[in-house]
Amino acid sequence: MNSQWIAFQTLVRKEVARILRIWTQTLLPPLVTQTLYFIIFGKFIGSQVGPIHGISYMSFLVPGLVMMAVINSAYSNVVSSFFGAKFQRNIEEMLVAPMHEWVIVAGYICTGIMRGIVVGILVFLVSCFFTHPAIDHIGIVIMFIILTAAVFSLAGLINGIFAKNFDEVAMFQNFILVPLIYLGGIFYSILKLPVFWQNVSKLNPLLYMVNGFRFGFFGFCDVSVIFSAGLLIFLTLVLWQVNIWLLKNGIGIKN
Amino acid sequence: MNAIEINNLVKIYKTGTRAVKGVNLTVAKGDFFALLGANGAGKTTIISILIGLVNKTSGSVKIFNYDIDRQFDQAKRIMGVVPQEFNFHMFEKVQDIVATQAGFYGIDRVTALTNSEEVLKKVGLWEKRSSIARTLSGGLKRRLMIARALVHKPEILILDEPTAGVDVQLRFGMWDYLRELNAGGVTILLTTHYLEEVQQMCRHAAILKEGEIVRLDSVKNLNKLIQQETYVITVRNMQPLDGIQSYAPVVIDEHTLEVNLNRDEQLNDLLIKLIQNGFAVTDVHPKEHRLERLFLSLL
Numbered sequence: 001m002n003s004q005w006i007a008f009q010t011l012v013r014k015e016v017a018r019i020l021r022i023w024t025q026t027l028l029p030p031l032v033t034q035t036l037y038f039i040i041f042g043k044f045i046g047s048q049v050g051p052i053h054g055i056s057y058m059s060f061l062v063p064g065l066v067m068m069a070v071i072n073s074a075y076s077n078v079v080s081s082f083f084g085a086k087f088q089r090n091i092e093e094m095l096v097a098p099m100h101e102w103v104i105v106a107g108y109i110c111t112g113i114m115r116g117i118v119v120g121i122l123v124f125l126v127s128c129f130f131t132h133p134a135i136d137h138i139g140i141v142i143m144f145i146i147l148t149a150a151v152f153s154l155a156g157l158i159n160g161i162f163a164k165n166f167d168e169v170a171m172f173q174n175f176i177l178v179p180l181i182y183l184g185g186i187f188y189s190i191l192k193l194p195v196f197w198q199n200v201s202k203l204n205p206l207l208y209m210v211n212g213f214r215f216g217f218f219g220f221c222d223v224s225v226i227f228s229a230g231l232l233i234f235l236t237l238v239l240w241q242v243n244i245w246l247l248k249n250g251i252g253i254k255n
Numbered sequence: 256m257n258a259i260e261i262n263n264l265v266k267i268y269k270t271g272t273r274a275v276k277g278v279n280l281t282v283a284k285g286d287f288f289a290l291l292g293a294n295g296a297g298k299t300t301i302i303s304i305l306i307g308l309v310n311k312t313s314g315s316v317k318i319f320n321y322d323i324d325r326q327f328d329q330a331k332r333i334m335g336v337v338p339q340e341f342n343f344h345m346f347e348k349v350q351d352i353v354a355t356q357a358g359f360y361g362i363d364r365v366t367a368l369t370n371s372e373e374v375l376k377k378v379g380l381w382e383k384r385s386s387i388a389r390t391l392s393g394g395l396k397r398r399l400m401i402a403r404a405l406v407h408k409p410e411i412l413i414l415d416e417p418t419a420g421v422d423v424q425l426r427f428g429m430w431d432y433l434r435e436l437n438a439g440g441v442t443i444l445l446t447t448h449y450l451e452e453v454q455q456m457c458r459h460a461a462i463l464k465e466g467e468i469v470r471l472d473s474v475k476n477l478n479k480l481i482q483q484e485t486y487v488i489t490v491r492n493m494q495p496l497d498g499i500q501s502y503a504p505v506v507i508d509e510h511t512l513e514v515n516l517n518r519d520e521q522l523n524d525l526l527i528k529l530i531q532n533g534f535a536v537t538d539v540h541p542k543e544h545r546l547e548r549l550f551l552s553l554l
């Protein structure tokens with residue numbers, strides 16, 4: 001068997017073991033927070049909000065809240081695992097071995113996607129306690145969940161590569177990721193916003209992820225699905241290349 | 256064939272520190288080689304360049320003729336590395352750490368598990384294979400580092416201060432193990448502050464000072480360089496020194512004398528003189544390590 005392929009499998013095995021070892025930090029928290037969102041936004045506030053495009057507010061929330069959990073899980077999985085490896089220096093185990101950069105990137109991204117999907121499924125199951133979500137196009141749901149998790153895993157890896165301390169890990173999440181998530185149309189349809197704010201919202205890549213995903217559920221959304229999918233594929237390719245370039249040049253890891 | 260060939264190696268860190276200033280170094284296949292030097296001399300930097308943890312500024316490095324600029328993959332496959340600081344994941348299990356390292360080298364899972372069993376048994380960690388790494392004592396952690404470095408059966412073993420913070424018994428055990436590996440054909444390059452370690456194990460040594468090699472020779476020759484040896488002589492009772500004045504003895508206390516001997520003088524003659532003058536000698540030993548003195552004189 002090809003040695004790069006074995007190295008890839010080894011990295012994935014190690015990362016999956018990490019996710020399972022600390023499941024109370026990796027799998028449990030999104031379940032708790034998303035359940036709270038369902039209760040507070042969906043039940044308490046949602047009862048005062050009329051249906052959107054003929055769909056109850058609770059059901060409207062489901063794709064957005066699943067996506068939010070996927071994004072957070074994929075991103076934080078890669079950034080914390082990679083930065084942790086840098087911090088504890090066990091990243092050297094990979095650097096001294098003849099492992100190619102793409103194997104390292106692929107290994108982290110795959111496990112980021114895996115955690116994203118698992119958490120997404122768990123949050124979806126939670127939503128079943130509150131509503132009866134239907135899925136119109138399962139293929140589109142799967143595609144968007146994978147692409148979104150890939151984009152945010154790759155973004156998390158860049159963060160992990162550059163981060164010099166734990167503050168720099170948290171900073172991006174707090175100051176960039178969280179605002180993007182909240183303004184990404186998870187809780188509302190941007191078509192209800194004034195035109196100016198609609199246009200501002202369209203600069204937020206998260207809008208396309210949430211809406212493409214929502215299309216998979218309901219068969220409608222605020223933006224073009226094809227454009228959204230194309231954007232995600234484009235972002236994935238660009239971020240992939242950036243990561244490979246960073247690792248090849250030893251940025252952030254080979255002082 | 257040479258195991259390691261370093262030509263004109265230079266490393267300037269981003270901070271501006273010139274850690275390595277044009278080092279040339281050759282380690283023959285099968286050699287047991289020591290890189291000596293004070294703190295900050297550049298030992299770790301050189302080793303880090305060899306194993307791919309630090310990018311060099313200029314110069315060339317060949318490992319068994321594989322140039323690390325062009326054939327680093329092949330070079331990495333034949334090197335095993337024990338870094339200066341613990342760098343495994345503290346919350347992983349001992350065998351997982353070793354088997355994972357094998358996987359990173361491209362060794363399939365089944366072989367990785369058998370290899371890891373073999374090396375863990377060898378370093379006496381097999382009983383602890385399911386322990387969390389963090390719970391091992393410092394000495395056992397060192398052994399884990401060595402086991403991990405050997406799991407892909409490298410031809411060159413590179414150790415950066417492998418016995419720092421290891422107790423005497425464990426250190427001797429480690430020396431035996433390293434000698435055994437070397438006898439089995441593994442080329443060993445180590446850095447150390449312990450000159451005894453060099454004298455006990457190594458065949459060649461390079462002394463590094465502020466990023467430059469100031470001396471490179473066989474340990475035998477380095478030992479010969481010392482012209483004088485100071486002996487500490489323990490006697491049962493102090494006697495008048497008149498008869499041995501030519502040796503210029505220094506009285507340390509009522510049972511101890513110190514005497515300097517040139518290399519061409521015989522310890523035998525001194526002992527005879529002492530006995531003739533009524534001394535009862537109970538112990539004679541060299542005061543300090545010869546290499547230590549040489550080392551200090553070079554720094």
Ligand SMILES: Nc1ncnc2c1ncn2[C@@H]1O[C@H](COP(=O)(O)OP(=O)(O)OP(=O)(O)O)[C@@H](O)[C@H]1O
Binds near residue numbers: 273
């Ligand atoms: N990452 C780094 N960035 C900047 N300077 C560094 C870096 N690592 C080491 N140096 C500097 O390079 C010089 C050589 O350091 P190095 O760690 O190679 O020494 P050493 O011989 O291994 O010392 P020790 O015996 O203490 O381990 C020192 O002056 C050190 O401060």
Ligand SMILES: [Mg+2]
Binds near residue numbers: 298299300339415
């Ligand atoms: Mg050092």
